[in-house]
Amino acid sequence: MRIVSFSSGGRMSWGAVVNGGIVDLAARLSAFPTVRALLEADALDKAHAALEGATPDLALDAVTLLPPVTDPEKILCIGVNYANRNAEYKDGAEEKSYPSMFVRFPNSFVGHGTPIERPPVSDQLDYEGEIVLVIGRAGRRIPADRALSHVAGATLANEGTIRDWTRHAKFNVTQGKNFDRTGAIGPWMVTSDAIDLAAPLHLTTTVNGELRQDDTTANMMYSFARLIEYITTFATLKPGDMILTGTPTGAGARFDPPRWLTPGDVVAVAVPEIGTLSNSVIDEPR
Template identity: 65%
Template sequence: MKLVSFVRHGRPGFGVVAGDGVIDVRPRLPLFHTLLDVLRAGALDEVRAATADVRPDFPLADIALLPPVVGPEKILCIGVNYGNRNEEYKDNSEAPKYPSMFFRTPGSFVGHGAPLIRPPESEQLDYEGEIVLVIGKEGHRIKPGQAKDHIAGYTLCNEGTIRDWLRHAKFNVTQGKNFDRSGSIGPWMVTADEIAYGKPLHLTTTVNGEVRQDDTTANLIFDFDYLLSYITIFTTLKPGDMIVTGTPTGAGARFDPPKWLKPGDVIEVTVPEIGTLRNGVEDET
């Protein structure tokens, strides 16, 4: 299934994508107001049964998409997680022994089709195409072989970053990673049963049609099994939590001169098994 969260005629909802349309889940399963409610209840099979062989209620074009999971407890992002990413920094450091991590707020992300917002404080808005794991089952100290049982599905992220604000402090990147509406998640969550676990996923990021990032998860330094087992040593993952798994080489900051995003640009993050996350850029007003 492809599951979306949306606003239609001012009303929030969630549904299942069927072709170019959406099956509205809330009227059919009124106990669940959001996709997060479904994940917390472990009720994806109920959604599947309630929407089987049902005609769409309205076209996709008639809704404004939100990030697939609205209001998660945690959005945990992984840095420097593709081969050659460490070399991009040109600081002669060894390959990382452990993942780099930081949290992002839900308000720092918009959905598919909404503009990324460049703030007046900086012109250094950058893109980072990434694959996102959506957690469906609570877990603490998850063993690597059990990781796939905790993943409800997959979505995509443009982990938009204000680069100069990453360097405002000595040891953290929180400021540059959390400007309101600077990144995006979507367009939908593809349930885990649709994608063979461990299959290499081919990720590309384009800006105005130009390919900037192109890699596969076969090149991950820390794979999905390792990430879930490592993360759950120090925190319990809850249904609806999202893990943004890292970006390949080719972000705008790595060009000479850098290629920052500007109003009018269109960024597309694509994994064929998941879809394409597309966003434009606007200045904050």
């Protein structure tokens, strides 16, 4: 099942993509006004049941897609998680025994098809294609061998970054990672029953059709299960929380000279088992 959140005619809703259109499940399951509410109730089976015999209510291109979970409690991001990313920094630092982490705010992301924005204070808007885990079942101190049972599904992200603002202070990337509408999540969440998260997934990122990032999750230093095990040693993961699991080599900052995003560019992040997240770039309206 491919679950989407969307807005149409001034109304926010959620549903499932079927035959190129959207079945409005919020209208059929009024007890669950949002995807997060559905996950908190452990009610994905009710969504599946509501789809039986249903035909689309809306065309996919007639709505504005939003991040699949519009109101997560936590968006946790993993840095430097592909085996060759550490060398890409060229700082001589050894690989660490634990993953690097930071957090992002929901307003820093838009959905599929909505432009991401370059702020007026910097021209260093960069892209980072990533796979995103959506938590479906709460847990603390979750062992790796049970971790994937807590995942409701997976989506994609362009974890857009304002690079020079990640270096404003020591040990701090928060500013450069949280400009409004600089990243994107979507286009939908593929539920865990429709994707094997333990198998290698092939992730690519293109800019204007040019391949920039190309890797598989087999090269991750910390697997999806290990990330959940590590995070839940200090935090309780809750339904609707999202984990951005890291980006491969090939971000714009690593070219010489750097290749920053500019208005008119189109960034596409793809995993065959999930889909394609595509966003153009504009200057932030002033």
